[in-house]
Amino acid sequence: MLRNMVLSAAGAGLVACLAIGVLQFVTTEPLILQAEVFEQAGEPAVHDHAHAGEAAVAEGAHHHDEGAWQPADGLERALYTFLADFLVGVAVSLMLLAAMVLTGDPIDARRGLLWGAAGFVAASLLPSLGLPPELPGAAAADLISRQTWWLATAIASAAGIFALFTARHWGWRVAGLALIVVPHVVGAPQPASHEAAYPAALAGDFVVASIVVSAVLWSLAGFSSGWIYQRLSRGG
Numbered sequence: 001m002l003r004n005m006v007l008s009a010a011g012a013g014l015v016a017c018l019a020i021g022v023l024q025f026v027t028t029e030p031l032i033l034q035a036e037v038f039e040q041a042g043e044p045a046v047h048d049h050a051h052a053g054e055a056a057v058a059e060g061a062h063h064h065d066e067g068a069w070q071p072a073d074g075l076e077r078a079l080y081t082f083l084a085d086f087l088v089g090v091a092v093s094l095m096l097l098a099a100m101v102l103t104g105d106p107i108d109a110r111r112g113l114l115w116g117a118a119g120f121v122a123a124s125l126l127p128s129l130g131l132p133p134e135l136p137g138a139a140a141a142d143l144i145s146r147q148t149w150w151l152a153t154a155i156a157s158a159a160g161i162f163a164l165f166t167a168r169h170w171g172w173r174v175a176g177l178a179l180i181v182v183p184h185v186v187g188a189p190q191p192a193s194h195e196a197a198y199p200a201a202l203a204g205d206f207v208v209a210s211i212v213v214s215a216v217l218w219s220l221a222g223f224s225s226g227w228i229y230q231r232l233s234r235g236g
Helices: 002-026 028-041 075-103 109-128 143-166 170-186 200-235
Strands: none
Touching: 002 028, 002 075, 002 200, 028 200, 075 109, 075 200, 109 143, 109 170, 109 200, 143 170
């Protein structure tokens, strides 16, 4: 079983990373490059559009450390992005397979897709309501506070969704709904200012694109890992 899980996760990770790599190339990557131009130029944001947007450091606006290493534009950056996408795809696939094994759910493509969709809602969609994806140059609250809130929200959301769809007693379902709602009642850490170095419309486009990429990642990882695992189990 463990061998099949690892092989399935590796295969699904490769499929997912290829798909989201193409999506990122035509959606999020151009937006990030545009935001970096504004950030490096230090131009004020254009205020005739609306919304904010990811990846800022602790205590204030995100700034690149000029002495910090980062991959060069072009092939090097593409290779590091591919590797990161592959590792994320493998990790997501392993989590989904482990969840299906632990709950005793049969593993196939259909169930993998359903688990992937649930994982997307819990780990990406619901947390993004409080902490939407942000471009470089966005103002942000303390990094540790944001990571803590995101992790707590993802765990609470996952537990809540599981209770809503598996519990038979209405009390557990109510508790599951409460788990989903509570993090948003508490609220995500917010920066002192929402000013950014780029036009607000750029941030809105990035939020939408990032959520679409995440949905494809989780759904494709779940579907592919379930399909591959089922085939390996039959062959073994």
